[in-house]
Amino acid sequence: LCPLCGVRTILEREPGAGDPMLGRVLDRRYRIDLLLGRGGMGSVYRGTQLATGQVVAIKVIRADHAENTEAIKRFQREARAASRLTHPHTVRVFDFGQTEAGELYMVMEFIDGRTLASEMKSGGAMPEPRVARIAFGTCQALAEAHGLGLVHRDLKPDNLMLVDTVGNPDFVKVLDFGLAKLAWGAGPGTTQLTQAGVVMGTPHYMAPEQWDFDRDLSPAVDVYSLGVILWEALCGARPIAAESPLEVMILHRENGVPDLPP
Numbered sequence: 419l420c421p422l423c424g425v426r427t428i429l430e431r432e433p434g435a436g437d438p439m440l441g442r443v444l445d446r447r448y449r450i451d452l453l454l455g456r457g458g459m460g461s462v463y464r465g466t467q468l469a470t471g472q473v474v475a476i477k478v479i480r481a482d483h484a485e486n487t488e489a490i491k492r493f494q495r496e497a498r499a500a501s502r503l504t505h506p507h508t509v510r511v512f513d514f515g516q517t518e519a520g521e522l523y524m525v526m527e528f529i530d531g532r533t534l535a536s537e538m539k540s541g542g543a544m545p546e547p548r549v550a551r552i553a554f555g556t557c558q559a560l561a562e563a564h565g566l567g568l569v570h571r572d573l574k575p576d577n578l579m580l581v582d583t584v585g586n587p588d589f590v591k592v593l594d595f596g597l598a599k600l601a602w603g604a605g606p607g608t609t610q611l612t613q614a615g616v617v618m619g620t621p622h623y624m625a626p627e628q629w630d631f632d633r634d635l636s637p638a639v640d641v642y643s644l645g646v647i648l649w650e651a652l653c654g655a656r657p658i659a660a661e662s663p664l665e666v667m668i669l670h671r672e673n674g675v676p677d678l679p680p
Contacts, residue, residue, distance in 0.1 A: 439463065439478060444523055445515055448476055460521070464528060474512065475529070479522040493522050499568055500524075500595045507559035509579070509591050529591050531582070534651070535575035543654030548588060552578070553648055555590035560644070563595055564637035570595055571635060573643035574623045575650070621663040622656050623647060626671040649675060 420427055439461065443449045452464040460479040467474055479493070497514035504510065513525040534552065538544065556578060563570065570577075572594065579591040625642035627633055649657045657675045660666050 437461075443468070444476070444517055448474065448513075448523075448525055450476060450478075465525070467525075473528045475509075475526045477524045477526065478517075479524075490516060490522065497524055499566070502566055503559075503563055503568070503595055505559050505562040507555040507590055507592060508562065508595060509593050511595075527591075529579045529581060529593075531579040531591065533576050534578040534580060534590075534647070537580060538575060538651055538654070544651045546652065549648055549651045551586075552580070552588055552590050552651070553644065556592060556644060559590075559592040560637070560640050564640070568595060569635050569637055570640045570643075571628070572620060572623075573640050573647065574620045575647055576620075578647070621666040622658060624667075624670070626667075626674075629667050629671070646675060649678065652678060 419425065437453055439450050440453065440463075441450065444465075447468055449466045449468055450463045451466055454462045454464055454475065456462075460477065463476045463478065465474050465476040466472070494514065497511060501511040501514070509529060510527040511524060512527070514523065516522050556573075560570070560573075570592070573592075577593040579593055580587075581589045581591055583589040623643040623646045625635075625639040628635060628639055646657060658666050658669045660669055
């Protein structure tokens, strides 16, 4: 409402109002309660495990991304691999499946926190001891995953959640292991989740070798991404300031990440 005349200016509604997924029960076990966010592959919801009353996060992947048997098998393999991760600094994957309508879903630990991206946006450059603590927790999560042969491929500030736990206001949780490796083609006729010629990652945080199509990626790409994240956290700005993905790629490949300023 306008504070001067009282006229309604914006119609407020609940997040996700009109979303057909709200209120649905998946496999008679998980009720979808609230939309948390949307992305290119689907949406993330807060939900409830009916048998226990536990609050969970449910990532639902749109049915048009899972219209073939090979895609479903690949999703199940990646979700099963992610469910093996048990480190406290990794968001746990509890369950996964497919609805009768064809949507693939993954049930995860619900985290009530804030992303490192939002923390940096609001506070700017962070002090070194704080960055070191966040880095240490992230490294522990990556070490477990890399030891099991899993590479995240899309490590970025949006995938690092900070949770206020007893004695540690910056307890870090790494998001999206298992889904980061899945790449769906946007066009019709897609038959694989990971396709030739599909680059996965967020350009500003990608290692140079991630731009090479069909290249097997090692854990080194996650280490590189973490280095870029720490550079940004310490300086309050990205090391490569270009906006064009192509320009970002060229600068990362030819110049690399610059030294930290004094």
